[in-house]
Amino acid sequence: MFQQELNDRQLRYFGASLAALLWVFAAVAYWKWNSANIATALTVSGLLLIGVYYLIPNTQRGIYNAFRKITHPIQVVMTIIILGIVYYLVLTPIGLLLRLGGYGLKRQNDGQTSHWSKRDRPNQASRYFDTY
Numbered sequence: 001m002f003q004q005e006l007n008d009r010q011l012r013y014f015g016a017s018l019a020a021l022l023w024v025f026a027a028v029a030y031w032k033w034n035s036a037n038i039a040t041a042l043t044v045s046g047l048l049l050i051g052v053y054y055l056i057p058n059t060q061r062g063i064y065n066a067f068r069k070i071t072h073p074i075q076v077v078m079t080i081i082i083l084g085i086v087y088y089l090v091l092t093p094i095g096l097l098l099r100l101g102g103y104g105l106k107r108q109n110d111g112q113t114s115h116w117s118k119r120d121r122p123n124q125a126s127r128y129f130d131t132y
Helices: 008-031 036-055 057-100 125-129
Strands: none
Touching: 008 036, 008 057, 036 057
16 A cells, blocks of 8 residues: 655654644543543553654654554555445446436447547647647
8 A cells, every 4th residue: 555755844743643633532531431541541642652752753753654554454444435335325326317317328429430520620820829
């Protein structure tokens, strides 16, 4: 699967984003589930991540790669699910409705031997350089 190499600026942004995500999960755990233990663990994890990530810059790429490896199965499953939903619940019904309505993908050429359309030649040679 395609893996993009991040530059230093993007890696710094990723660390802050990952810590912010942990803190959002901590807030949800505290307010929605009334779980102070989980919220505390996630908050401390975010603080440790920020500390290690920015105080020891050599760990940034390793943390990024570990996160990519951990979330890869989720990425694969969600891609298959999303593509399946779009194909079977959006594209297939549209195609079936078009076929039932008589609008198939095959163009009818009314007995002609070709789909060629006759066009007039431009009046001036400069017309070739015009965009529209």
